Amino acid sequence: MTSDVPPVFRFHPNAYDLGVFEAVEGTCEACMSRRTLRYTSSFYSIEEVNYICPWCVADGTAARVFDGHFSSYTAIDGIPSDPGLPATVDVAEAMEVATRTPSYSSWQQEEWRSHCGRPCAFIGDIGSSDLGQYLHEPDFAADVNGGLRWDPAVLRRYLVAGGELAGYLFRCLSCGAHRLHVDAS
Numbered sequence: 001m002t003s004d005v006p007p008v009f010r011f012h013p014n015a016y017d018l019g020v021f022e023a024v025e026g027t028c029e030a031c032m033s034r035r036t037l038r039y040t041s042s043f044y045s046i047e048e049v050n051y052i053c054p055w056c057v058a059d060g061t062a063a064r065v066f067d068g069h070f071s072s073y074t075a076i077d078g079i080p081s082d083p084g085l086p087a088t089v090d091v092a093e094a095m096e097v098a099t100r101t102p103s104y105s106s107w108q109q110e111e112w113r114s115h116c117g118r119p120c121a122f123i124g125d126i127g128s129s130d131l132g133q134y135l136h137e138p139d140f141a142a143d144v145n146g147g148l149r150w151d152p153a154v155l156r157r158y159l160v161a162g163g164e165l166a167g168y169l170f171r172c173l174s175c176g177a178h179r180l181h182v183d184a185s
Helices: 054-058 061-065 091-100 136-148 152-158
Strands: 019-027 034-039 121-126 165-171 176-182
Touching: 019 091, 034 054, 054 061, 121 152, 136 152, 152 165
Parallel strands: none
Antiparallel strands: 019 034, 121 165, 165 176
């Protein structure tokens, strides 16, 4: 039997605080154990899965049993969609994000930012009023100022945490730099 202490996710350290898991009793369809926490965010699989526990997310059981993933491997910065091209991020860590890290809710499809040659940690939603505290960081400023193909004036005015033009904040696990992803309904 797995420990009663839920696992920690290094690439999604706020998963429990952000509601990626809900307190509801049930049987995990991956490990068949009775649990009290159910995963609520994206899981891409041919099979429809209704109850995955955090332990089966963390150890890769859910991804393995259902041949699925929580985030698209090729939607991680530095992983090319062409398998013949080299990756510019740590491939093992990118696989950990795809198969052993809870995703986050976005309008279209989640994209995972990277920095220092590795995937970043997802921190949470961010709106225009929060941008200023990170604009002194060159890579974050580049994301805001056109690096994401969004008009910077639009982001500064209309970006809303959890809104129809939504911002997602990431932090580099190596140097602490922040990155931004933007998605719209």
